[in-house]
Amino acid sequence: MNLQDTPRGNRLHIGFYGRRNAGKSSLINLVTGQQAALVSSHAGTTTDPVIKSMELLPLGPIAVIDTAGLDDSGELGELRVSRSMQMMDRTDLALLVISAEETEDISLEKKWLEEFKKRKIPVIGVLNQIDKIDPGMVENILSELDSKLGVPFTAVSANQRNYRAELLSAIVKNAPMDFESTTLVGDIFEEGAAVVLVAPQDIQAPKGRLILPQVQVIRDVLDNGGLALTVTLGRLQQLLDSLKDPPGLVITDSQIFPQVNAMLPANVPLTSFSIVMARNKGDLATFVRGARAIRDLKESDKILVAETCTHAPLEEDIGREKIPKWLRERVGEGLRVDISAGLDFPENIGEYSLILHCGGCMFTRKQLMSRLIMADAENVPITNYGVAIAEINGMLERVISVFPEFR
16 A cells, blocks of 8 residues: 555645636646646636545545636636635635736635635635746735735746745644544554563653653553553563564664564564654654765765754764764764754754654654755755664664555
């Protein structure tokens, strides 16, 4: 199964609405990075609404709704507008597109905005075709539109790719709350299965407590009808020997992948807490591609370690100490490593050959996805601690194969 197999009902449906020749189709092509919609200078090229399922990295599986012009006229035009309105009921996030050359009369946009509000559909205003007006006018127009319509606006030129990251960030920021995944691991084991959680008590998880991802996974296993069996590495073999049947899934701390893997039959699914969080909070396919970029690292490269929490540096810290040490052992001691923590994220990420990101347990999915978008805009590979450790240990394919999209 791959991301194209995701049922439409489980996809984020993004609807593009606006007048004829507002540039909706060009905007769709900008967002998707492909010729997903037919573009023409002739008004009314898009007739009946079209829904196209696709994978939009780093957002994952989505459905794009391309609608006819809201100002279509005549008997047939009114029918097209009616069908576009019906598409509202299938829209999770609406992009209301306005041409920068046509902002004096927005009465039609106000009417449609009221319809979106009735249905409680989040709306992003897009001022398109700004390349056709004086650049000095853009801010004034945005201010007026914000005042009159009361929705967040972003200004773009659909034929210039550098606006793509800004638009994707707006989509992530304004996506509905249920854009967040509803389960961590509930879709990768069968109800009633034993799920073994190997939770070592190291310096970052002192005696008496578990780290947040471990607690969240335990809760998710219970909520999805699994048997959550938590054990430390030293007792893992004892637990495995006591089970009548092999576990349906084993989730471990990434740092002990080799030790845990050595105890398991090859047919027992294995992954890590960090990889589970990478899938839930970001886009696992993006992180996997980033991990594979480790194979091309050179001693002269510079990498960024990004953490979402702001804890004081600890001895043998996984992100600041261990992973950089393993990478230097692989590519050379000259490898440069910079650290960012909390909400800080460098503006110069284009200077890096790789970004190593923590699990993001202190971030919402929207926050983490925004970072993936920024990395994509600069063509910088980005990966997650657990995914990187799997690659370093030669186990990447083993630990991602538990997820349906990689089978």
